[in-house]
Amino acid sequence: MTSTPLIDCSHVSCTYGNAPVVDDVYLQINRGEFVGIVGPSGSGKTTLLNAIMGAHPVAHGTITLQPNLTIGYVPQVETVDWYFPVTVEEVIVMTRTKSSWWPRITASERNAVREVLGQLGIADVAHRHIRELSGGQQQRVFLARAMFSQPDILIMDEPTSGVDVRTRHEILHLLADLHEKGLTILLTTHDLNGLAAHLPRLVCFNKKVIADGNPRQVLTPQVLEQTYGAPMDVLEHGGMPLVVDHGRVAMRGEGK
Amino acid sequence: MILAIDLMEPYGFQFFRHGLVVATIAGALCGLLGVFVVLRGMSYIGHGLSHAVFGGAAASAVLRINYFLGAGVWGIISGLLIARVARRRVLGADAAIGVVTTASFALGLALMNRYGQAGKSIEAVLFGSVLGVQMVDIYAVSGVALLGLVVVVLGYRRLLFSTFDRDVAQVSGVNVSAVEAGLLAMLSITILVTMRVIGTLLISALLVIPAASARMTTNSFARMLWISPIIGASTCFVGMNLSYFLNTSASATIILLDALVFVIVYAVAGTRNRMKMASLGHI
Numbered sequence A: 001m002t003s004t005p006l007i008d009c010s011h012v013s014c015t016y017g018n019a020p021v022v023d024d025v026y027l028q029i030n031r032g033e034f035v036g037i038v039g040p041s042g043s044g045k046t047t048l049l050n051a052i053m054g055a056h057p058v059a060h061g062t063i064t065l066q067p068n069l070t071i072g073y074v075p076q077v078e079t080v081d082w083y084f085p086v087t088v089e090e091v092i093v094m095t096r097t098k099s100s101w102w103p104r105i106t107a108s109e110r111n112a113v114r115e116v117l118g119q120l121g122i123a124d125v126a127h128r129h130i131r132e133l134s135g136g137q138q139q140r141v142f143l144a145r146a147m148f149s150q151p152d153i154l155i156m157d158e159p160t161s162g163v164d165v166r167t168r169h170e171i172l173h174l175l176a177d178l179h180e181k182g183l184t185i186l187l188t189t190h191d192l193n194g195l196a197a198h199l200p201r202l203v204c205f206n207k208k209v210i211a212d213g214n215p216r217q218v219l220t221p222q223v224l225e226q227t228y229g230a231p232m233d234v235l236e237h238g239g240m241p242l243v244v245d246h247g248r249v250a251m252r253g254e255g256k
Numbered sequence B: 001m002i003l004a005i006d007l008m009e010p011y012g013f014q015f016f017r018h019g020l021v022v023a024t025i026a027g028a029l030c031g032l033l034g035v036f037v038v039l040r041g042m043s044y045i046g047h048g049l050s051h052a053v054f055g056g057a058a059a060s061a062v063l064r065i066n067y068f069l070g071a072g073v074w075g076i077i078s079g080l081l082i083a084r085v086a087r088r089r090v091l092g093a094d095a096a097i098g099v100v101t102t103a104s105f106a107l108g109l110a111l112m113n114r115y116g117q118a119g120k121s122i123e124a125v126l127f128g129s130v131l132g133v134q135m136v137d138i139y140a141v142s143g144v145a146l147l148g149l150v151v152v153v154l155g156y157r158r159l160l161f162s163t164f165d166r167d168v169a170q171v172s173g174v175n176v177s178a179v180e181a182g183l184l185a186m187l188s189i190t191i192l193v194t195m196r197v198i199g200t201l202l203i204s205a206l207l208v209i210p211a212a213s214a215r216m217t218t219n220s221f222a223r224m225l226w227i228s229p230i231i232g233a234s235t236c237f238v239g240m241n242l243s244y245f246l247n248t249s250a251s252a253t254i255i256l257l258d259a260l261v262f263v264i265v266y267a268v269a270g271t272r273n274r275m276k277m278a279s280l281g282h283i
Helices: A045-050 A087-091 A107-119 A135-150 A166-180 A221-228 A246-255 B002-012 B015-037 B042-063 B067-087 B092-115 B117-126 B135-154 B154-166 B166-171 B176-198 B200-217 B221-246 B252-279
Strands: A007-016 A017-028 A035-040 A060-065 A071-075 A153-157 A184-189 A201-206 A206-213 A233-238 A240-245
Touching: A017 A060, A017 A206, A035 A045, A035 B092, A045 A060, A045 A184, A045 A240, A060 A166, A071 A135, A071 B166, A087 A107, A087 A135, A087 B135, A087 B154, A107 B042, A107 B092, A107 B154, A135 A153, A135 A166, A153 B092, A184 B015, A201 A221, A206 A221, A221 A233, B002 B015, B015 B042, B015 B135, B015 B154, B015 B176, B015 B200, B015 B221, B015 B252, B042 B092, B042 B176, B042 B200, B067 B092, B067 B135, B135 B154, B135 B176, B135 B252, B154 B166, B166 B176, B176 B252, B200 B221, B200 B252, B221 B252
Parallel strands: A035 A184, A035 A201, A071 A153, A153 A184
Antiparallel strands: A007 A017, A007 A060, A201 A206, A233 A240
16 A cells, blocks of 8 residues: 655746746655755755745646645754844744734743753753854754644755754754654755765755665766766765765875 | 923923824834834835835825825835835845835925925925824824734734744745735834824934844843833933923934934943844844
8 A cells, every 4th residue: 555645746847037947856755754855056956845835836747745734844054043032932932823823932832842842952942042052953943943833744955054063963863863753854955975875765856856766876976977967986985875076086186 | 399390391382292192102113113124134124115105295295185195005005015026036125125215205306396385294204393293193103003013912923933034934834925015014104103203314213223222132032022112112202301401303312312222232232242233234
């Protein structure tokens, strides 16, 4: 028996003006999956996510979401105004726009915030200003906001963009834990070795789906060159694919 | 005792009492809405919209139609036009404000030149005048203040979400365009009912300075929504009284007092809080 996919993109195309940015994409995301979309800057990854969430119009094709699908969205933390006067608690509760109009945070909301923060290991930061947190804590706060609505699927745009190695490890482990608990996750990333290679399913994307499968299947020199338009080598390290781009090798060679 | 009698002297005049009530409520109202203006990086909007409403005020005076009706409709249309132009991201909100409001202001000036009879009332709109405040102004500003309070209370979460994180609010089901259009309409109405006391040229200061001062005193959005109206109302109240004794323009005195509060808060807040001001670079 096959279950209905949570997200079903069929021949989806999106444009900015007349310029196509997503071209004839076919992609299904099933319950319980952990999927990463990789591709160069400007390849249409974020546009595809926006189209799935209804924030960008679909020019051709259809996107079918499972009825009553709840999406938790985590934007790139680099887009956040960290000086905005809000505490962690206010950030998380602000998403409750439909169930409550009352401005004050209620006792039950406060408890729910503590619970979700506790799940993510930052229970003690509820009353702190978002600026006062470390990089890993900041990413967790926005993850907590997405989790607050108890979503069926978590959609994240570049969750490791602009974070240090330690924070990247924290995020990766956190997402693996959430996935293990049954949460479906769809994310975009530039980070081929630090994040993409660790995921169970990877989609190489440049306006269209170039390859779709597990990292061992899709992280090949041919697929990567087709995706990024630049030659890359793939080595194996600790049983996992390790992508080395020729630019880095050339730089090192020149240094010698 | 003599001091108390002296201080009460302006209260013997009805025009002063009316002006004081309108200015104090206007200060609170502008302080409240100013929080969104400042945090959304729209400090220029108050300046722009007040100029746009001036066009409507001039047209109303020339065409001899009700000021609130003419300038109000004009202001709301200008606000919606700005929102419409700014939504096409090719132009930023600042460019949209610049185009729409300066055109409206220019039209007002052209009407003044062509049909110069309306000079006195238009001058009052430009620089404000407590002398011209009537009961209808008190009712109007009180009604709009009440409306503003209801809008902010009922729409608090949507306003906060779309101000803090526009894109995520949109994908989370908040009708961000409607929120922004509503906010601009609210600002237009606020400017309409306050500009006869404060004046077109200085009203933007009332929308920006109390909120900017409040921002430096707190890291909480909710508290900022209390502090900013309190600063706005207090400076208007004290400024009105001072202007009587100093024999200076009420609007100028109010704005100078606001600026003084800003300087004091800035100095007291110190280096740590000055860091927060990085987010207010647009002011």
